[in-house]
Amino acid sequence: MSDGHASGAAMEPGTVISVETRHSSGFHHKRPIVLAGGEGAVVWDAQGRRYIDCDTGHGLAILGHGHPAVTAAIKAQAEKLLTCGESFYSEPRARLYAELAAAMPAGLDRFFLCNSGTEAVEGALKLARLTTGRSRVVAFRGGFHGRTFGSLSATWNPRYREPFAPLLDGFAHVPFNDAEAAAAAVTPEVGAVLVEPVQGEGGIHVATGGFLARLREACDSTGALLVFDEVQTGVGRTGAFVAAQRFGVTPDVICLAKGLAGGVPIGAVAFGERVGEVPRGAHASTFGGNPLAAAAAAATVAIVRKDRLAERAAELGERFLGMMRQLAGEARVVREVRGLGLMIAMDLKTRSARYLQALQDRGVLALAAGPTVVRLLPPLVITWEQLEAVRDALALVLMEDPPQ
Ligand SMILES: Cc1ncc(COP(=O)(O)O)c(C=O)c1O
Structure with missing residues (x-):
């Protein structure tokens, strides 16, 4: 690595990926995008592509990004x-x-x-x-x-x-x-x-x-x-x-x-x-x-x-779960929808990895929880419109068989 990088000069996304690949422990599964910033329930990558963040670093960004x-x-x-x-x-x-x-x-x-x-x-x-x-x-x-x-x-x-x-x-x-x-x-x-x-x-x-x-x-x-x-x-x-x-x-x-x-x-x-x-x-x-x-x-x-965000999670979560259950009724690949508040899973009849990738390609970051689950841990400040956009992306990828 050059001195410029060690001293904090900006790195190209390709360099970030190659340096991390070379030096990180190797324990982690990686997705090939470099997250660079975020605001509320949205994160963007180094190329400026925006995603609704239902991964939140495995549930960390409870108030979204940059509160x-x-x-x-x-x-x-x-x-x-x-x-x-x-x-x-x-x-x-x-x-x-x-x-x-x-x-x-x-x-x-x-x-x-x-x-x-x-x-x-x-x-x-x-x-x-x-x-x-x-x-x-x-x-x-x-x-x-x-x-x-x-x-x-x-x-x-x-x-x-x-x-x-x-x-x-x-x-x-x-x-x-x-x-x-x-x-x-x-x-x-x-x-x-x-x-x-x-x-x-x-x-x-x-x-x-x-x-x-x-x-x-x-x-x-x-x-x-x-x-x-x-x-x-x-x-x-x-x-x-x-x-x-x-x-x-x-x-x-x-x-x-x-x-x-x-x-x-x-x-x-x-x-x-x-x-x-x-x-x-x-x-x-x-x-x-x-x-x-x-x-x-x-x-x-x-x-x-x-801001009574727990109450908000209860209310939004219940409405969103209802919407997910409706979607599950229409998409044959869904086995079950489970959740409480804004901790939600769609359990599929097949492995979830390619669905997670397809969701990412459509601007939604979600995460796994075992081999067949699409897990959503959005920030508690996510808006209803953003949850509807997550539903729309899920509807698209679940109806494609297999997802593109
Ligand atoms: C319920 C529960 N307990 C403990 C842990 C471990 O937390 P950490 O990864 O911060 O050590 C996790 C992480 O996912 C968790 O979900």
């Missing part, structure tokens, strides 16, 4: 102080705590801040171990909780697990939405029951209220902690600030990440009385609670609350 409040918060904090570890107090962190405490279910008002979803899950598993002294964990088939060793042990998909065996002992995977099987698995040796209220990577499978309520009962009777992994469902996505509020079931711990700082890396573990006092020094993160991320997150949560 002025988030940009202003980041700029202001960058000019003041970029780093302040947890050994000191910091105003952006305090703002974030105050916003989060007001948004979360009553009683979940203490937080451990970290940098990603997998770290939030690791934090929750450690809190469960500290609180209960027990090492067994009940997780669910189809569940995804991250890729570090603890969270990977709770993740179900053998494709992610097998290359890294042996994983941690003591993790059981029970059928999702099978209340009685789950209750039977929550023995007195179990320290945590870890569940996504809507399974995201597993294909957008929505829990039933009865299933989650039964998990609550089972944990109450055995002393296990009920942990909701809301890394993907949190921050308004499913139509409440956290899905727990939509289902009316309050867990002991909630993991957040993805959209929490509008796209800036962050993770958080929320907990309350059941966890109680934690031993100082037992867990930490050098970057956790970073002022830049905390400022972005405080601004994001404030906007989600002030």
Whole structure:
């Protein structure tokens, strides 16, 4: 690479692709476009082609791109102080705590801040171990909780697990939405029951209220902690600030990440009385609670609350799901439509990859969730007209067989 590129001179899109291809780890599937900018629910590539963004970096851009409040918060904090570890107090962190405490279910008002979803899950598993002294964990088939060793042990998909065996002992995977099987698995040796209220990577499978309520009962009777992994469902996505509020079931711990700082890396573990006092020094993160991320997150949560974006996600999501179900009735290739709020899947009778490509060619970015699913995670600020344009693009590609 020339010095010019290293020092920040503009790179041609072809150069970006070849340098990334040469030097990146190689773990990621790539689509051959260079994203260069965005505003609201729209992103554009380096050639100026515009896309309605229902990928949002796997659900991160919850307020869309370039939200002025988030940009202003980041700029202001960058000019003041970029780093302040947890050994000191910091105003952006305090703002974030105050916003989060007001948004979360009553009683979940203490937080451990970290940098990603997998770290939030690791934090929750450690809190469960500290609180209960027990090492067994009940997780669910189809569940995804991250890729570090603890969270990977709770993740179900053998494709992610097998290359890294042996994983941690003591993790059981029970059928999702099978209340009685789950209750039977929550023995007195179990320290945590870890569940996504809507399974995201597993294909957008929505829990039933009865299933989650039964998990609550089972944990109450055995002393296990009920942990909701809301890394993907949190921050308004499913139509409440956290899905727990939509289902009316309050867990002991909630993991957040993805959209929490509008796209800036962050993770958080929320907990309350059941966890109680934690031993100082037992867990930490050098970057956790970073002022830049905390400022972005405080601004994001404030906007989600002030603009009632969770309510908006509930309303738009319901209308959009109705439209998708109508489309499914007309397109033979669709097996099922599933979703809650603005977390939506079209499960196809065939592999989804070429449909995702065809959608991209028609100006819509969507993502997979398993081999046959087209998943849509639009920003909560997407307009109804943009959702109609997504429907029109989907109608076109689903009616073509195979898509061009
Ligand atoms: C429910 C859930 N938990 C945990 C994770 C892991 O998050 P991260 O990739 O930030 O580590 C994800 C990521 O997709 C997720 O969807």
